[in-house]
Amino acid sequence: MNVFVINCGSSSLKYRLIAMPEEKEIIAGEAQRIGPKTEEPSRIVHNSGGHVDTFFVNMTNHAQAFTEVMKIIEEHQKIIPDAFGHRLVHGGSALNKDVLLNSDILAKLDETVEYAPIHNPPSIALIKACIARYPNSPQVIVLDTAFHTTLPLYAKDYAIPVWLSKKLNIKKFGFHGISHHFVAEEAAKYLGIPISRLNAVSCHLGSGGASLCAVVKGQSIDNTMGFTPLQGLVMSTRCGDVDPAVTLNLIACFEGDYKAVQSTLNKNSGILGMTGTSADIRDILAKSVLTEGYSSPYFITSHIYTWRLKKYLGAYLTIAHPVHAIIFTDTIGETVPYIRKEVCSEMDIFGVHVDDKKNSYIENYPSDISESWSPVRILVVKTNEELAIARNTYKLIKNNSGD
Amino acid sequence: MPKILVLIPTHNMLVYAVYSTENKKEIEKNVIKNFRYDQKDQTQINLNQTNAYYKLNLLSLLYDIDMIGIRGLYGGTNFKSPVQVNNTVLKKLESMIPESPLNVPVILELIRQVQKIFKDTSIILFFETAFFVNLPVQEQLYALNAEITQNMKIRRYGYHGLFHENACRITASNRNITEQTGDSKILSICLDPIPELATICGHQPLTVTSGITPLDGLPGNTTCGELDSGIIITLEEKMGWGPEEINNILTHQSGLTGLACRKITVAEVLNTCEPGLIPVREYLFYRILLTCGAGLAVLHELDAIVISGRYARSAEPLVQWLKTKLSFVKLRNGKNIIFDYIFTPLELIIAQKMITMYNEKQDNLKSKIITIN
Structure with a gap:
């Protein structure tokens, strides 16, 4: 079965065509700079069997981008996918697990928009375009929030009046679930234990968003992100945790303009907000080395980033004890040894011992970078959200067909 | 006299x-x-x-x-x-x-x-904030826009500094601190209407749960503790509330009271056997455990967990629970984790400091008189 996986970003669309259950990637690509005009033209970078083509096409929205991508696949490669797997960032209160799309589910999709007003609308528009183009192909929605539905109440709740939580469905949803689930499964395979026995702390450190997930017996028991993806770690432009009073002060300062506050905390905080120069921690680390003095914003920012990460790692190692492995993944987690070393050093109290040599040079993934005698393994695992979506799509279709 | x-x-x-x-x-x-x-x-x-x-x-x-x-x-x-x-x-x-x-x-x-x-x-x-003035900068600051941080003077403090300072003073005097062992390393849990946990090395606090205000951190009798900023924005957007109204809800109607749906204190929750309050207790215990873990990560080693504050006498169920959850932690001396209780009320902590100052003042006066003679 050829599963076509669609992963919408705010201005991009990643796609993969994967043969299942062989897990063989046939086509990969990305539609870039979707939406309003930018300095560079919008384009589709298409990779088929290692041959890369770039198509410059106008794409004002994700639905249009999808149409252009499918034109390329159908016209140039004469392939029509057997099934589609769509990533949806937030299932809201309407969806709490991955689902095979039908008319009932389709009707519920719009209810999820209020929970992720930036991410969900383009995904939903694309899903609708996909149904219109391929009405007879099975389509599966894979949720970023689904993995975290196992959170216990004490981790899920916020200490605000119950009536208010119920009225507005306020609870910790957690995010990056597809990635956390995928790397946890990969780690379990690597360690040779069933996923249902795995206790781990998964560190999804992207160049944009980042979150930690505590996993017990293969299930998510806590995630640093919360009701929205704003909570938790320091991110590229998001603030992560802040005192509620800060948000209230900002609302007062912006004279009640909550959209301005939302924008400030989401787009002009975090690494970019603190340094004013770059949103990428790799740039900041490089500058931190070059600039002298503990008071340089680069030095301070890199310390705040790793400090908060370390605190959360300690917290999650405690609640998930006894932990088999710490898993580092995504762009920063996979490629920045300094971050891994900073957060794993002097963690003997948790049984965590990093091997500096293994950490600084990784040849293959997954890779174990812990000392041989470390009770807790430290693994670097490449995430593959598209493959995870393909797996879930295939599994759901297969289960549904009764095979 | x-x-x-x-x-x-x-x-x-x-x-x-x-x-x-x-x-x-x-x-x-x-x-x-x-x-x-x-x-x-x-x-x-x-x-x-x-x-x-x-x-x-x-x-x-x-x-x-x-x-x-x-x-x-x-x-x-x-x-x-x-x-x-x-x-x-x-x-x-x-x-x-x-x-x-x-x-x-x-x-x-x-x-x-x-x-x-x-x-x-x-x-x-x-x-109360004096003890936290020199918090490490990475703990002090939030990841906010630098201009906002500077203009609004946003930084983290702790609000039970007198309890925490007393905790590390007593721990140091109870333990044989030598050059080899270095400063004492403790997790100080202050159980008050707004509980607070601080990680302390010697007399230097490394972390604290409260923030720019005591609203941040652990949930209190009526205070919410940590909260996703997105929730506050949602409250304004969906409920049409202004910052004062939201602040009132988060400060006076939230926390353990908000979860229990009735007026309740940390002390009652700590000792409750009421089935309806068990989830509230689990919530509080879990938050404290998370902050213990975070503290251990930056402290690297531990000498003791110290319990103080107004509700310290009600802490036994929490302590027993933490003992099981933190059973993997060994102290610096290789022994199992220990909890120290300090029941000294805040007014007495202040009085003791003042009496020390008073005696020093008297000694100074005496020495001056001797010098004059």
């Missing part, structure tokens, strides 16, 4: 306690309720119109008060240690009103009335 008077103003109460400088014994202690608000309509009133004013006058007649200690919640970065009130201090405090508009004016008014009643008596201010 001279006496010491300790005053602890809170939202709507004034705790006062009189101690003997000779034997450190408490002579009189009481709570004056509604010391800032009219009982009938809850409007704010001047201190000299309340029964607190008359009570303080009475104390001035009854006792030979030599020193007065006032506990302040917020001292900003200006006050790193106890300070004797003088004109410079008063000016500094006045300049801090915008930083803490609910707390600083109360302290200022109390100082002015106390100065009137007790004339030339020394007044010493003890700020």
